[in-house]
Amino acid sequence: MKKKIALLGSTGSIGTQTCDVVAHQSDKFEIIALACGHDSELFREQVRTFSPKYTYTADKPDGMKLSDLATLDEVDIVVIATPGHSPLEAAINASLTGKILALANKEALVSAGELINKNCKASGSVIHPIDSEHSAIWQCLAGEEEISRIILTASGGPFRKTPKEDLKKVTPEMALKHPSWQMGPKVTIDSSTLMNKGLEVIEAYRLFGTALDQIEVLVHPQSIIHSMVEFVDGAIKAQMGLPDMRLPIQYALSYPHRLANPILKSMNLKDLTTLEFEQPDTDKFPCLDLARKAARLGSTYPTALCAADEIAVQAFLDKKIEYLDIPVLINQGLEHNKPVQSLSAEIIRNTDIETKEYVAGLIK
Ligand SMILES: NC(=O)c1ccc[n+]([C@@H]2O[C@H](COP(=O)([O-])OP(=O)(O)OC[C@H]3O[C@@H](n4cnc5c(N)ncnc54)[C@H](OP(=O)(O)O)[C@@H]3O)[C@@H](O)[C@H]2O)c1
Structure with missing residues (x-):
């Protein structure tokens, strides 16, 4: 039986990569609901390709809400890939339905994680993280219990080496150039300020149940190690791979199975000359500490x-x-x-x- 997917945010970076994965695994998955912000040529093309039973665009809602797509009885997996707080209601309501929430959006879990976790426990819903760092931690934790710390890696963004005094001259065009990933504008700016990493600390706290001070952030500019977990005996597991979101997307859809897919390239370890790590500069990037402050409060x-x-x-x-x-x-x-x-x-x-x-x- 094919798994039926509702894809929220289909025309964005995560959405289009989800479509790519599904198109290459069409015997396993079927998109039955597609949603995005604006009716566009890309959206119409996706509708022609996948023939979903349900569609939604925020600019012309046509009676249905985003949350209605996320809670359809026939849907097995809801991919939540719209930005900011836009999928808050959809995520909360989907967590009441026993479905799999393949979650790319961070803010819903950061804001409503307590409620979503409680709902999941009662309904049998589970969260499969898409965010590459949380997917990495999830993979490292398979079969493990005795965690001593989670190490979230960060690329450091485009201003890692920019002196603090020069940050006042940063323009949107400069901040939108991420060194490792092609992403939507909100998450790209958040990556440059390290707010993205701050949100990810809270996301990890919600997902994996560790204490906040067990979650560390380490800048790793090569973006090859997607995150690590250290266990009580000092062993560290790291999940590595090329920076390609289609792998964590596919894993969130296929878990607990891994699927071969020609679009996912193997990494040549001989090409890895350096793997660097450094502490994040929270004086230059105060958003990371602001996120920790919000989590503590x-x-x-x-x-x-x-x-x-x-x-x-x-x-x-x-x-x-x-x-x-x-x-x-x-x-x-x-x-x-x-x-x-x-x-x-x-x-x-x-x-x-x-x-x-x-x-x-x-x-x-
Ligand atoms: N991109 C990544 O590599 C990455 C990695 C980890 C986590 N994430 C997270 O995944 C989420 C999506 O990121 P992204 O980079 O894919 O963003 P994006 O490229 O900006 O795409 C956002 C998608 O959501 C749609 N959308 C926006 N507002 C909507 C609304 N109110 N109702 C329905 N659809 C709406 C957009 O449609 P229109 O284009 O028509 O407006 C678009 O399809 C974010 O929360 C981000 O933090 C992304």
């Missing part, structure tokens, strides 16, 4: 972190603020936030809206 702070970041990154892309304003605005969003006793989907939604309005007001 818990409650609605991770939601406020994501909401403030989303507004700040868009304002930077729209050239309304400067690069160095991004962490300042995120910190102001966190300072403005108030904790609550217990989290619910409604509280998360309200925190998202309220923080976005507050940070947008600071920009005006």
Whole structure:
């Protein structure tokens, strides 16, 4: 029986690579629902190729919501690959249905991880991470229990070697040039500020149940080791591979099986001359510490972190603020936030809206 997939964010970087994987594994998987932001030629071409039963575009919703596609009875796997908080409701609702959540989006888990994990436990839903670092950790953890620390690797982004004082001159065009990965604009800017790594620390905390201080970040500019796990006896497992998101995407779809696929190239180890590691510079890139601060404070702070970041990154892309304003605005969003006793989907939604309005007001 083919596994039936709902693909949210089909025209983006993860979405198109998911289509590529499915097109090469058409005896195993079938896309029955496709969703994206705007009706475009690419989307229409995907509809012609995969003939999905259901389609959705955010600009012309046509009655159905994104969340409706994610919760369709006939869907086995929901690939969640829309940016920022856009799939929040879809992820929360899908986690109530017993389906597999193949999760590329980080913000939903960062903001609503407590709720999503609780829902998964009750419904039998499971999360299969697509993010390359979390897929790597997931692969390293197979059959293991006694973890001492998780080591998330980071490329360091395009400004790893840029002096701190030169960061004020960074333009969106400069920040959109990621050294290792081709990704959508939001995640690319987040990678350059290291907010992406901060979100990934919280994502790992939600996914793997370790303490926050057991999750370390190490800059590894070659992006060959996708992350590592150290165990209590000092052994370290690392998952390596060429920087190609189609591997973690396919693994999230095929788990626990591995599938041969001609589009996935083997890595020639003789080509690896150097594997470097260095500590991240959190003075130059304060977003990493802001994310840790939000995670430590818990409650609605991770939601406020994501909401403030989303507004700040868009304002930077729209050239309304400067690069160095991004962490300042995120910190102001966190300072403005108030904790609550217990989290619910409604509280998360309200925190998202309220923080976005507050940070947008600071920009005006
Ligand atoms: N790209 C990567 O290598 C990578 C790696 C790890 C994790 N991720 C995560 O995966 C997610 C997607 O990243 P990406 O790089 O693929 O982003 P992207 O290239 O910007 O693509 C985003 C996709 O989501 C659609 N979309 C945007 N807003 C939507 C909405 N409100 N409703 C429905 N669809 C909407 C877009 O459609 P339109 O184009 O029509 O607007 C597009 O199809 C992000 O959360 C990112 O952090 C990405």
